[in-house]
Amino acid sequence: MRAGLVGFARSGKTTLFNALTGLHKGGAAGRGQVNLGAIKVPDPRVDLLSGMFRPRKTTYAEMRFVDVPGPAGKGTGLDAEALRALAEVEAFCLVAxxxxxxxxxxxxxxxxxxDFDAELTLNDQAVVEKRLDRLRKEGHRGTGEYHELERILAQLESGQPLRAMAWSDAEERELAHFGFLSRRPMLVAVNVPEEEAAAPPAPEVEAAARARGAEVLSLCAAVEAEIAELPPADQPGFLESLGLVEPARARFIRAAYRLLDLISFFTVGEDEVRAWTIRRGDTAPRAAGRIHSDLERGFIRAEVMHYDDFVALGSESKARHEGKLRLEGKEYLVRDGDILNVRFAV
Ligand SMILES: Nc1nc2c(ncn2[C@@H]2O[C@H](COP(=O)(O)OP(=O)(O)O)[C@@H](O)[C@H]2O)c(=O)[nH]1
Ligand SMILES: [Mg+2]
Structure with a gap:
């Protein structure tokens, strides 16, 4: 999963990026440039599995971040470098x-x-207008694509992002190659003063985000940066003094998973216990492909047991005996918390 921290200049993107990725420790990421970093997704299930298998290596799922410099203000437009960086992320976190x-x-x-979403919308509008122009020149006025794009153009001309439009699965597939920016899921992080770090977003801010089809949360990037600097033992006390129960990083990750409909499955063994991120509704071969493309190509079956069953029964042989370890085929939809062992041949 790769998310872009976007928004206008001086909203706190780089501050938040440093706090989330811990890059402040090895010299902060540069201001006004594209920065890349990752955070491990905390998951108590991984900790427990790791305790049971005692593997040589434990690997958490990862969320990658790109800190994209934004325009100074409304109407300044996004420069070419920023546009390239935006095109490469699956979701946006708009820091306001x-x-x-x-x-x-x-x-x-x-x-x-x-205003920021308007920048995305304008970019998409230019893409659609160019394509429509081309179709007209080539005499393809009456085609399905032409009508589809006209409908999309009307949405964009009314200032509405494509995110707020309902598309069928077929439309989603046909339009994917345009890479529309205003179609991408958006999480708004309102960077509030320290005193408001524990408060929910103001109703008008919440409404503004909802109107753009986005989710919203409040955080204080400066507080997050301070938390990240503290030794772990001192963090709970500091959080409590601000009325917080956990760092925003945790809320942020949960919100991103919800927004993108992401789930985790696990692979276990003496070598490695590892969490993998997929989309809800992904089939077993697709999930296997996260591990390695060979596992997707040569997928035969997956041995599946659910984390809850495994933990309740205490061992794989018990799970097998109780019928909780099943063989699943290519159509199986992986569930959050499944432990997978993929059988494949290439
Ligand atoms: N008061 C306050 N200042 C902040 C906060 N986050 C960032 N800043 C300041 O705002 C300025 C811009 O921050 P920066 O992270 O570089 O913004 P960017 O341009 O969006 O990457 C810097 O001077 C930061 O110290 C915050 O939560 N509270
Ligand atoms: Mg910056």
Whole structure:
């Protein structure tokens, strides 16, 4: 999973990026440039499996982040480098400034949400207009694609992102190659002052995000950066003093999983206990392909037992005996918490 931290300049993207990825430790990521980093997705199930198997290696799922420099303000437009970086991410985390600016400019996160999404929408509009122009020149006015794109253009011209439109599975597939930016799932992180770190987003900010088909949460990037600097033993006390029960990183990851409909499955053994991220609804071969493309190509069957059954019964042989270890074929939809052993031949 790769998410882009996006938004206008000075909203706190790089501060949040450093706090989330821990890059502050090895010299902070550069301001005003594209930065790459990753965070491990905490998962108590991995910890427990690791305790049972005592593997040589334990690997958590990973979420990758790209910190993309944003335009200075509304209408400035996204530069070519930023556009390239945006094109490569599956989802956007829009960081909106919720604290007073250095020049005393009051915060207006609702406005930033609308304005930044408008940049994405304008880019998509240009893509659609270009394609429609081409279809007209080639005499393809009456085609299905032409009508489809006209419908999309109407949405964009009304200032609405494609994210807020219902598409059929077939449309989704046919339109995928356009890589529309305003179609990508969006999580808004309102970067609020320390005093508001524990408060939910203001109703008008919540409404602005919902209107764009986005989810929203509040956090204070400066607080997150401070937490990341503290020794683990001191973190709970610090969080509590701010009225927080956990770092925003944890809420952030959960929100991203929910938004993208992501789930985890596990592989276990003496060598490695590992969590993998897939989309809900992915079949067993597709999940196997996360591990290695050979496992997808040569997929025969998967031995599947669910984490809950395995933990309740305590061993693989017990699970087998109780009929909780099943052989599943190519159509099987992997569930969150499945432990997979893929049989394959290439
Ligand atoms: N008060 C306050 N200032 C912040 C916070 N996050 C970032 N800043 C400041 O805002 C400025 C811009 O932050 P930066 O992370 O570089 O923003 P970017 O341009 O979006 O990457 C810097 O001076 C930060 O110290 C925050 O949560 N609270
Ligand atoms: Mg920056």
């Amino acid at each position: 400034r919720g604290f007073p600016g250095a020049d005393g400019a009051p915060a207006d996160p609702a406005r930033e949400i609308a």
